[in-house]
Amino acid sequence: xxxxxxxxxxxxxxxxxxxxxxxxxxxxxxxxxxxxxxxxxxxxxxxxxxxxxxxxxxxxxxxxxxxxxxxxxxxxxxxxxxxxxxxxxxxxxxxxxxxxxxxxxxxxxxxxxxxxxxxxxxxxxxxxxxxxxxxxxxxxxxxxxxxxxxxx
Numbered sequence: 001x002x003x004x005x006x007x008x009x010x011x012x013x014x015x016x017x018x019x020x021x022x023x024x025x026x027x028x029x030x031x032x033x034x035x036x037x038x039x040x041x042x043x044x045x046x047x048x049x050x051x052x053x054x055x056x057x058x059x060x061x062x063x064x065x066x067x068x069x070x071x072x073x074x075x076x077x078x079x080x081x082x083x084x085x086x087x088x089x090x091x092x093x094x095x096x097x098x099x100x101x102x103x104x105x106x107x108x109x110x111x112x113x114x115x116x117x118x119x120x121x122x123x124x125x126x127x128x129x130x131x132x133x134x135x136x137x138x139x140x141x142x143x144x145x146x147x148x149x150x151x152x
Contacts, residue, residue, distance in 0.1 A: 001052045002087040003059075004080065006036060012083070013069055013076045022071035032069075035062030053120040054113075056084045061113035064106040074103030085120070092123040 004012075009032065017024045026032060039055035041048045049055045064077035078099050085092060102119070105111030111119075 001055055003036070003055075003084065004087075006032060009036065009063075009076070009080060012079060013072060016075050016079060017072050020072070020075060022075075025070045026068060027070045028066075028068050031066040032063075035059055035066055035068060038062055049117075051117070051121075052088050052090065053124075054117040056081055056088070056090075057117035057120055058113045059084065060102075061106055061111075061116055064103060065109075074107050077106065078103045090120075091125045092120060093125050094119075094123050 010026065014024060036059060039049045039058035049058050060077045060081040063080060064073050067073050069076060081102075082099070102111060102116065106116065
């Protein structure tokens with residue numbers, strides 16, 4: 001799985017806050033580190049989050065739920081989710097409204113990381129890395145449809 005480093009996440013957060021407003025800065029660096037490392041946990045040699053989608057869901061969930069930043073945790077969590085899906089060549093059918101609801105749902109506790117992983121799996125359009133297709137519609141996916149990616 002291609003992932004992002006802590007400095008890359010911090011830089012993305014700075015850009016998100018600059019573009020959309022809010023209080024900059026990290027509230028708890030240990031919680032940020034935990035969000036990035038928790039998807040790679042094992043128990044008795046078995047990965048707790050074996051699929052790329054499950055790992056991305058765990059990072060997203062941890063960024064939003066653990067509030068490592070002073071502000072913008074839902075925004076950075078969902079943005080990182082879309083960037084990680086893109087970096088790992090996973091295209092999903094999801095619109096901006098659903099992305100907002102993911103952030104709100106995780107923050108309120110109504111969506112957990114397993115439910116998010118299921119949502120990602122159910123909405124995969126194309127996983128170009130393996131050629132796996134669930135939907136045959138062509139075109140770009142939601143992260144690029146209405147939003148322009150900020151460079152890392």
